[in-house]
Amino acid sequence: MRILVPLALGALILVGWEYLVWYFQIRKFILPAPSMIGEALVTDYQTLLVSLWNTMVVTVSALSIAIVLGVAFAVLFAQSRIIEISLYPYAVILQVTPIVAIAPFILIWVGLDHINRALLILATIVAFFPILSNTTLGLKSVDHNLLNLFDLYRASRWQRLKELQFPAALPYLLGGIKISGGLALIGAVVAEFVAGSGTGTGLAWRIVESSNRLNIPRMFAALFLLSAFGISMFFLLTLLERLLLRKWHESAVRREN
């Protein structure tokens, strides 16, 4: 049901789109019909797939690094209030700085020969904050009675972290990862747009190149692949969340009422 209904709606929209283009005789470089986009997908599939792969690699790598760093800093913040107070504002600065603004700077920094490194850094910056913020909240949101219980049994700091705070923080962390997944993708795409001409290899670059050459169907095809990747990633992360939480968390548990 959850899969069929959106798909059906999507199919309806595609059909309507095709019809409108035909009816109003819209030129293909203004709004191509779905059939044209499909054609471009098939013809150019090799180049498009390579670009898709490149974007996927950057996105997934950025997300992974963001998770590792986000959780590490969150653990640090949960251990020491001083560290949290001193470092948190800088983390916020990272979040609110638009990467379009700092992208040129980062590019020069890593050297124009290593565009992919710059893309990775920028995408990681964008994806980092939700994980840090959510995990910090989760680590601190432990039932104080459970904390008392752990004190009573003389648990070490590490034990408390592993047995109590981590499982308690998991729902929050997974929520943060779902958000950061999409952000990592956006970061990778935007960074590539800003990186400019010639050396880009991801889907964003394909979009820019296609629009420059007025190959609008191919541009749309690249856009479609981008969206498809984003949606798939979101669903995969949601599935992961449900899998990890379905035994016990209110959000994922199946109930009769």
Place this chain on the structure above:
Amino acid sequence: MAVDHIVALPAGTRAMEAKPPLIELNEVGKSYLNGTVALANASLTIGHGEFISLLGPSGCGKSTLLRLIAGLGSISRGSIGWPQASKAAGHMGDLGFVFQDPTLMPWATVFNNIYLPLKLAGVGRAAAAAQVSEVIKMVGLEPFAHTYPRELSGGMKMRVSIARALAVKPRVLLMDEPFAALDEITRFRLNNDLLQLWQSQQWTVIFVTHSIFESVYLSNRIAVMSSRPGRIVADLAIDAPYPRGEAFRMTPTYNDYCRLVSVELARAMSENEEEH
């Protein structure tokens, strides 16, 4: 003076035999940073194998006192001593604590929740399995060893909490109004189960409650506390034999004791009010 007065027992009862002292509370006081004085000069000697209730009105500091005995939080004045504890061990590992809320880890099964204190003490899973299973059996939750807390009723969750407290084979069981949140039928059943276990396992039980009826039914000694700042104002022996069944609730002895305790409690509550 340790207590303000010791009440004369109803005629025909005998005084309780003196038990070797296990915990000595000596003029214990607890104040918080914002100026609230939770406890003032609470003194009490708890003996081995007793089932003693701390009875008092809401906010009188009985839970605070229990937590101080457990080592949670610091004492502002006075001392709590364990005369029989060796210098090295203190009272470590010998305490079971049951909160008013079951306080279970929702992400862990019943087995894993009960295994927790042993895990924290470094006991391996395989080594602990026998002990955990035994305790699960003791509280009657064998078929539920691998269920999650969300699938259990309130009474069952409380049993898990009790089982967890028993997992380390404690000498002393500290219970903070454990049955207060349960319905009456479950409460009565758990009362009886607790008494049965106490008779076979012989722990010392310190039971915080605000219910006169519960304290008389369960314990052989009741320490009545005044309202805040808390102080032990009466120390009563409930000298009725064990095992006590539901029928005990209908006997004149039970009702006499309840009346007695009720009078003491009322007096305790009004004392502090007069002073203010």
